[in-house]
Amino acid sequence: MTDPILAAEGVTKLYSSGRVGCRDVSFSLYQGEVLGIVGESGSGKTTLLNCLSAKLEPTAGTIRFATRTRGLTDIFGLSEPERRLLMRTDWGIVHQNPRDGLRMNISGGGNVGERLMAVGARHYGNIRAEALDWLSRVEIADNRVDDKPQSFSGGMQQRLQIARILVSKPRLVFMDEPTGGLDVSVQARLLDLLRGLVRSLGLAAVVVTHDLAVVRLLADRLMVMKDGEVVESGLTDQVLDDPHHPYTQLLVSAVLQV
């Protein structure tokens, strides 16, 4: 039995006002697995994601990541430069708003090439070739490589964000409402792209969303959160087709059938 790539134990984030961000969340994520975290606003799913991706330090509990050199390591036990390096190479974060994950005043090619240059790539031709390769993989036309993301549509910006992250071959990707704010047809295309890339690259991913259709398509397993706690978890189709917890049943029954 191999080690998990991400192991969360008792992750808790409390605020001084007494508000609970998330409480006592534990799970193990393995390479190639996609974990969906669903819940409505205020469920704590975003807080949990921020803790897992090292943006927020939890009040209690540990989050361990299987680093390449040292095996499972507490991510908050790493030094800041080590963590920053991790976030640029082994990890990727797809933000809900692509502007948070892109440099808007740098060309598309530059955005994709940045991670390569950040770890020492010094051959312009090679960097550009790899950038072009990734742009085509996320279905952005070649001739946009020198355009700035400001001139891209929302869906295109989101795909550029994905290319920018995947170029460094991360093993773990965090996604925060990856299709939020996009038109429905654009969402479908993006989800399909994500599904294909995650499968073909064998990524491990944590996807936070309020949209059950997204988890149905992308996630292997699911955690349902309410008021900061995980109320139900398991195989995605099982949790959605045979919900046990009252809140999960409510959530599933509330989805509009099209």
Place this chain on the structure above:
Amino acid sequence: MSGNGVEKPAYNFAYLDEQTKRMIRRVLLKAVAIPGYQVPFGGREMPLPYGWGTGGIQVTAAILGRDDILKVIDQGADDTTNAVNIRRFFAVTADVATTEDTAEASIIQTRHRIPEEPLREDQILVYQVPIPEPLRKLEPREVECRKMHGYAEYGLMQVKLYEDIARFGDISVTYDYPVMTNGRYVTAPSPIPKFDNPKMHNMAALQLFGAGREKRIYAMPPYTAVKSLDFDDYPFRRQEWNEVCGLCGADDSFLDEVILDDQGGHMFVCSDSDYCGKRRAAGHVGPLAREAAEAGYGVKGHD
């Protein structure tokens, strides 16, 4: 106080008080100990505005001694307004000897050029710096800049060069071309032309940099490795001219273009006036020396 005249003000040697000089020297020691690292310092109000070399002046004032011989150049010339003013400033406040001869000087304060004549171990070059932070235009957040220097995260600098090549076909930066100092810190060499960058590498003289408005000092000790940033397939290249200096015939110095008349007549002349003068004194004659003389040009520096 006499009744009929203004009392001539008394200055401390080189204008700054001794405590200030001590503070600056401590900062200089730090700067020399960490080549290329920008050390903040308590810059003083100087009797000329920011943008006129107050940083360089404070560094020079802190290291100047009674026996020093000072040269001041601006864009390579000793007789431009800026250079003349600063030289007079030190003459008044320190009463030190001044010179236009690069080889004779022990301290050279410069704006935007490195002298053509190679410097020696017993000389100090003081640069005037407007923007000491090479990442400024790419990353406006100061905290993030400091982290990038602290963690040696310079990918963004490389991205800037990539953008240049993508947009212009080549790296477009021609002055203040960023360098990697001692293999550790990316440094702004001040707005010297990229032509001068190679001179910084392994220079025998001590190089000190002062930015008055931004209040930063940094340094390159003698024989420090200084490498201009580039790509493997787009290596750093200096500027080149098809012409030689019209006055002295030099083909290895940085040339300025000078307009001679209203008909568009022009010539290229060494930017380093001392270097040019020495070559002419040694007998070198450039192809346009005669025309220049007829135009009343080239007798003493640039007119």
Place this chain on the structure above:
Amino acid sequence: MIPEPVLRIEHLAKTFTLHTQGGVRLPVFTEISFTVSPGECVVLTGPSGSGKSTLLRSLYANYLPDAGRVSVRHRDSWVDMVSAEPRQVLAVRRETMGYVSQFLRVIPRVPTLDIVAEPLLAQGVAQDAATVRAKELLARLALPERLWSVPPATFSGGEQQRVNIARSFARSYPVLLLDEPTASLDATNRETVVSLIAEAREAGAAIVAICHDAPVRNAIATRLFDVTEFRAAA
């Protein structure tokens, strides 16, 4: 001589609790136990609502039973679908246990040919070989060629059903679960599916099926299992 079972169901029980309807309890079945060996086709019988579909889904881990075990022979060991980790269940579904439901869950933008070929690709078969096999099956199921490069979202029920079947029979699963495999198919296609099932059975698959159509049932079943005997008390 019946070979060793590859599927063991032991003391399986399932009751639904509908919290959205005031906590009403719907008991379905209790103490279900049986085994299935390679070459067997067990058809579940019982009237509508007796829990046949629920049982089948519980075998696939799509529903979670309240008690009992569903042990599947997977790669030289046994996996209990009830208590296994999600990634183990997914591994079993990928390699060992196939499921043909009445409805095709549609993934946007993926053409029919790719949907059918996917299980083969996941198994490591080369793209060319997988495509050939997919075309073979679709042709056999008489799905018009013009539909092969189109995503099935706009297909009729019968067309979607045939895509479903092609996908599940593209590779040979040791265990096959079939929920009304011939519903919405015409007589010709029904025959084709019956042949496919018989072939799989002969090749050693262990099959559990639900089938209301009597002739089809008779053609494929080696054994019947009456779910109503295990009705749970309310």
